Amino acid sequence: MSSSLIRLVAVAAFLVVVSKQAQALQRRGQAAGGAPKVPMVQSLGCVERKGGSTGTWWITRATDAKPTQTTFFNATDVEEAKATTLGTSAYQLIGVADFLDVDGLLQEGQRSQFTTRQSANASGQLRAGRKVVLKGLLIEGEGQKRINLTQVVSLADACQ
DSSP: HHHHHHHHHHHHHHHHHHHHHHHHHHHHBBTSSBBBBBOOEEEEEEEEETTGSSEEEEEEEEEEEEEEEEESSOOHHHHHHHTTTSSEEEEEEEEEESSSSSHHHSSSTTTTTTTTTTTTOOOOOOOOEEEEEEEEEEEEEEEEEEEEEEEOOOOEESOO
């Protein structure tokens, strides 16, 4: 095989690899130079557990999820949230374990297999019936709206 043919095959192989990497990047959530496909959002509403103790967590009577650039709430954000009127949206919550109490965390999925009561990192902010403000990644698809939690702040023990 001639050296020019070898170079041509090497360049073609390189272009295939680069193309596949670009496609993988887009599938992971962000196109080159574009907005994230999975935006960070915040919402406020009432925490619900649907399906009993092994069911799914939801935020109901929620405000529409709005994009946010910050990861955490400050004191002013929390005070503003307390004065915000509940909405009509609902989102399934995922990534909830760290926001439950210790008992809830240990019952979530397989957490009890690798977490002890002493090492549990649980904030206790997510409890059925509470009014909360939260942030997370909005995942939409196939008629579902889910928020993968990054922060939860309890506003009131009762949701009114």
